[in-house]
Amino acid sequence: MTSLDKPGVVAGPRSGRPRRRRVGAGGRRGVPLPLLLPALVALAFLLLPLLALLVRAPWHSLPDQLTSTEVWQALQLSLVTATAATAVSLVLGVPLAWLLARTEFPGRRLVRALVTLPLVLPPVVGGVALLLALGRNGVIGQWLDSWFGITLPFTTTGVVIAEAFVAMPFLVISVEGTLRAADPRYEEAATTLGASRFTAFRRVTLPLIAPGIAAGAVLAWARALGEFGATITFAGNFPGRTQTMPLAVYLALQNDPEAAIALSLVLLAVSIAVLAGLRDRWMTTS
Amino acid sequence: MTNPHHTTADDTHPHPQGPPGLDAHLVVDRSGFRLDVTLTAAPGDVVALLGPNGAGKTTALRALAGLTPLTEGHLRLDGTALEDTPPESRPVGVVFQDYLLFPHLSALDNVAFGPRCRGAGKAEARTQAAAWLERMGLSGHAGVKPRRLSGGQAQRVALARALATRPRLLLLDEPLAALDARTRLEVRAQLRRHLAEFEAVSVLVTHDPLDAMVLADRLVVVEHGRVVQEGTPADIARHPRTDYIARLVGLNLYRGQAAGHAVRLDAGPVITTTEELSGPVFVAFPPSAVTLFRDRPSGASARNLWRCEVAGLETQGDQIRADLTGELPLAADLTTVAAAELDLHPGASVWATVKATQTHAYPA
Numbered sequence: 001m002t003s004l005d006k007p008g009v010v011a012g013p014r015s016g017r018p019r020r021r022r023v024g025a026g027g028r029r030g031v032p033l034p035l036l037l038p039a040l041v042a043l044a045f046l047l048l049p050l051l052a053l054l055v056r057a058p059w060h061s062l063p064d065q066l067t068s069t070e071v072w073q074a075l076q077l078s079l080v081t082a083t084a085a086t087a088v089s090l091v092l093g094v095p096l097a098w099l100l101a102r103t104e105f106p107g108r109r110l111v112r113a114l115v116t117l118p119l120v121l122p123p124v125v126g127g128v129a130l131l132l133a134l135g136r137n138g139v140i141g142q143w144l145d146s147w148f149g150i151t152l153p154f155t156t157t158g159v160v161i162a163e164a165f166v167a168m169p170f171l172v173i174s175v176e177g178t179l180r181a182a183d184p185r186y187e188e189a190a191t192t193l194g195a196s197r198f199t200a201f202r203r204v205t206l207p208l209i210a211p212g213i214a215a216g217a218v219l220a221w222a223r224a225l226g227e228f229g230a231t232i233t234f235a236g237n238f239p240g241r242t243q244t245m246p247l248a249v250y251l252a253l254q255n256d257p258e259a260a261i262a263l264s265l266v267l268l269a270v271s272i273a274v275l276a277g278l279r280d281r282w283m284t285t286s
Numbered sequence: 287m288t289n290p291h292h293t294t295a296d297d298t299h300p301h302p303q304g305p306p307g308l309d310a311h312l313v314v315d316r317s318g319f320r321l322d323v324t325l326t327a328a329p330g331d332v333v334a335l336l337g338p339n340g341a342g343k344t345t346a347l348r349a350l351a352g353l354t355p356l357t358e359g360h361l362r363l364d365g366t367a368l369e370d371t372p373p374e375s376r377p378v379g380v381v382f383q384d385y386l387l388f389p390h391l392s393a394l395d396n397v398a399f400g401p402r403c404r405g406a407g408k409a410e411a412r413t414q415a416a417a418w419l420e421r422m423g424l425s426g427h428a429g430v431k432p433r434r435l436s437g438g439q440a441q442r443v444a445l446a447r448a449l450a451t452r453p454r455l456l457l458l459d460e461p462l463a464a465l466d467a468r469t470r471l472e473v474r475a476q477l478r479r480h481l482a483e484f485e486a487v488s489v490l491v492t493h494d495p496l497d498a499m500v501l502a503d504r505l506v507v508v509e510h511g512r513v514v515q516e517g518t519p520a521d522i523a524r525h526p527r528t529d530y531i532a533r534l535v536g537l538n539l540y541r542g543q544a545a546g547h548a549v550r551l552d553a554g555p556v557i558t559t560t561e562e563l564s565g566p567v568f569v570a571f572p573p574s575a576v577t578l579f580r581d582r583p584s585g586a587s588a589r590n591l592w593r594c595e596v597a598g599l600e601t602q603g604d605q606i607r608a609d610l611t612g613e614l615p616l617a618a619d620l621t622t623v624a625a626a627e628l629d630l631h632p633g634a635s636v637w638a639t640v641k642a643t644q645t646h647a648y649p650a
Contacts, residue, residue: 188353189386191373194403194451203399207390 065262074248085163101179127233158235163224178212311359334502379448387432400451575644576618
């Protein structure tokens, strides 16, 4: 690191600042240009758009933008539906994760593959599928309609369903991974102490995997908050009822770009907060 | 066992006809492995399952606990058939090898977990748990999370947790394996006391012959899923039936009262040891540490010198193990050449000596 064995370094820099930079770069000892250049381009490609968002943000009118009724409505709806979708994912997804991680049944691998399908499925396709299942003439929806008078599409409940459909797999996969990493013998120990399998799950496993569940929930919540395709397909775009933040951003971009930028900033801030919250779990380099 | 306990637990485990204690024939078939072990024990017995790794000891323990189902056989405890009872309904307590204390619960709540699951109210379960921790000398650690406990403390919390459900069968899987050598001596002595106080059947699994001999009244040696020998530690040490056991239990083990370097053995004579102790102790030394003479060695000091008679000789590989009776019952190993030179034969009288440096004394 010192310049003793590098005469060029001693001769080159005159002031302190470039010298320090030079020494710092020397510490990486020979990053080949064909790797360094594309890497820097990639970095710029990922960061510049976000930077542009900040540069063009209407900072002076931001308070007004954010307190306008439409923005407030969309924000509120987004928070409520994303939280509800996360709750649904938790209530249904944690047991599913347990089933996948802790039991053996025929076709378990297939079920696991199907669970992960929404992760890669275009959300619009998810929305169409939801319409065909739960729409007024859908496979299940027709019965919901004729028996209970329940209509799900184009309602706030529909938004929650669309978001949960897309977000739940994130939670299931995250919790299943945590469960697989957790020592199942703790459950056995609980069993020998008289706990039923459910009590063992509730009083031992659940607290042990709580960090994994929390991480999965945050991930699912973030995914639900940003949901666009499935929501607009299944629930439509009605302000105050089904128009969530991403939908509002998209719509605002056409007639009120400043509002769109303001909304985007809010979503960016939320994303950064989520990342900060998960930093121990997802950002550790190992 | 004068601890407070609720009666509901007993209601679920009636004591119908049939002899008290454990009567088990455990058969577990797994791919390429078959465990077939018969175990019986009376209340108060401490039985050690001793054997090499992979012999099936832990499988037997899991079968007793109900964590591994039996392929065949039976399991009766105090006359009640348990083979179809799920683990949570068996009156069985388990101390796991690495204790498996619930990391998110305090020591007190770990111990209270069992009584809670068996129907006690929260306050009652905690009262019982506190009493158990006090018995284990851990009152000051009730609020501590397991990761803050030392190995020895964690072991005692695990024991308290298993005993708090008032089991009729206590299972211990390698109870001392997770401890370092120094803690081990101390914990072994404590565990021995607690097991002696326990009124029902204890079964422990270990690959350490010393642990087995100190802790158990009876050893069941398991190899390749089968019982190869069974008996008191002394029996098995004297008359090993397989090479594995001979190597495993190659120890002379005695109880006695120590005063400084001298230990008055319960068997009679005094033995000098390197350790300086007082009170009840164990003294152990390997048969290879024993030297035999036909005539009283003239130059030798009188310490650790005993007059014995050869009761039996057994060939083990290129070694001969001599079974000696007399002042001190002993097992001695010597080469076939030495045995021939000494003209050893059953009934021959010999002098046996062992160096103090080759004995090990530790608190009982």
